[in-house]
Amino acid sequence: MAETMRAIDIKNGAGPIEALHIANIPKPTATGSQAIVKIKAFGLNRMDLLQRVGQYPVPPGASKILGVEFSGIIESVGDKPERSFKVGDEVFGLAYGGAYAEYIAVSTHMLVHKPQELSWEQSAGIPETWITATQAIYNIAKFTPGKSILWHAGASSVSIAGIQLSVADSASSVFATARQDEKCSFAVDSLGATAAFNTTTQDWVSEVKKATDGKGVDIIVDFIGASYFQQNLDAIAKDGTIVCLGFMGGVELPAGVNIASFILKRINFVGSSLRSRDEEYQGKLRDQLVEHALPRFKDGRFKLMVDKVLPWEQIQDAHRLLEENKTKGKVICTIDA
Structure with a gap:
């Protein structure tokens, strides 16, 4: 039997906030340049609200699970990962989907090594925004x-x-x-x-x-x-x-x-949009972010604003916060080990 994991699913594929729930689904495996990351935290974005109600098309081949930004620890890698990434590395990254879950399969070209100066919650709110x-x-x-x-x-x-x-x-x-x-x-x-x-x-x-x-x-x-x-x-x-x-x-x-x-x-x-761009384009933007902004994250010159942190079991409350438009900064959900 295939190994499973928990993830946020949507009853009937699309619906109101109340349709969000935690379900068991197959756990992904890494191929090629991918890594499997055990997620510690993930960030919410307005596109998640649109996707939840069926108004945001998922890129071809992407996971239908919500979420595009996360932080976590590499559990395994495919046969062609970027050389700088290995099992056990603490990372954050951008994905085409699938971040509302315990594990995600994501290209190492879209991962960044998490600085020790940043928390899991801060790191999870960086990539997309x-x-x-x-x-x-x-x-x-x-x-x-x-x-x-x-x-x-x-x-x-x-x-x-x-x-x-x-x-x-x-x-x-x-x-x-x-x-x-x-x-x-x-x-x-x-x-x-x-x-x-x-x-x-x-x-x-x-x-x-x-x-x-x-x-x-x-x-x-x-x-x-x-x-x-x-x-x-x-x-x-x-x-x-x-x-x-x-x-x-x-x-x-x-x-x-x-x-x-x-x-x-x-x-x-x-x-313009970001999620529909190909991996090469997004990878270049990742490099630009690492070169230009990462040093300023580490020394505090750039502020990483996290408005609210909730356990992922409260995903419905997290979506409500975003819909109310009252937040200043990121809403982050955490996943306990």
Whole structure:
């Protein structure tokens, strides 16, 4: 009989929070460049909520189990792992799926050695968010020192990473938006943003223009989509880039949207995702993260914000926390040995 493990499953394949439960499923085995990692903690992401209700397609060949980021200990390896990884190594990493489980099969090209300075919980919250921010700012937006940048959803995990990267790499100004004053203060006081604007009580476009002497901002990283589309066009500077990574505010544009700015301002509008990228692409981003950010994790220059840690038996509560949009940083689940 095949060896089994426990994992978070969804009754009927998709459904509400109440459909999440722990079940026994076959334990994976490592082949090729893969390793089997015994998971100590895993991070939650908004894509997990969409996948749970059947609105996020899983990449071909990926596990249907939720979760793409984790920390743990290598239990076994395939016949062609990266040389630097061996049984017993403490690691964290990014996967195409399967992290809500006791064990995961993942390419060693997507693993990072866990520094002793970081906890299992901190490490589990790094891969998806920090690699997404790294991809958005450098690979897509082509950020260079001296440019200004605005991060929407300023207290979300990706923006927490992105704001810190922008500040560290000498952006001329780093702006953020949020829907609560507390989150705006957090972006400025804890993360170092130049200013943050409450989109429910302020005209954030006017505030951005005022702060940039009417020029607008060079880069906007957006997770909202349709409901901010016109405002993004109004707030972006000439030759600016808008990077769209999500659509929390819908996918259908409201009537009256004026797209003239695309030509008048020579705007670049780029949509992107990380999970659908191939292993080679993700591996290069991993290397970029290790070179650029890992030293700053170790010495504390970059803050790893963990808002809530729950045992994985409370996965339903963890999903509720994410859906409420009240967190500042990661929600992490731990798995006891």
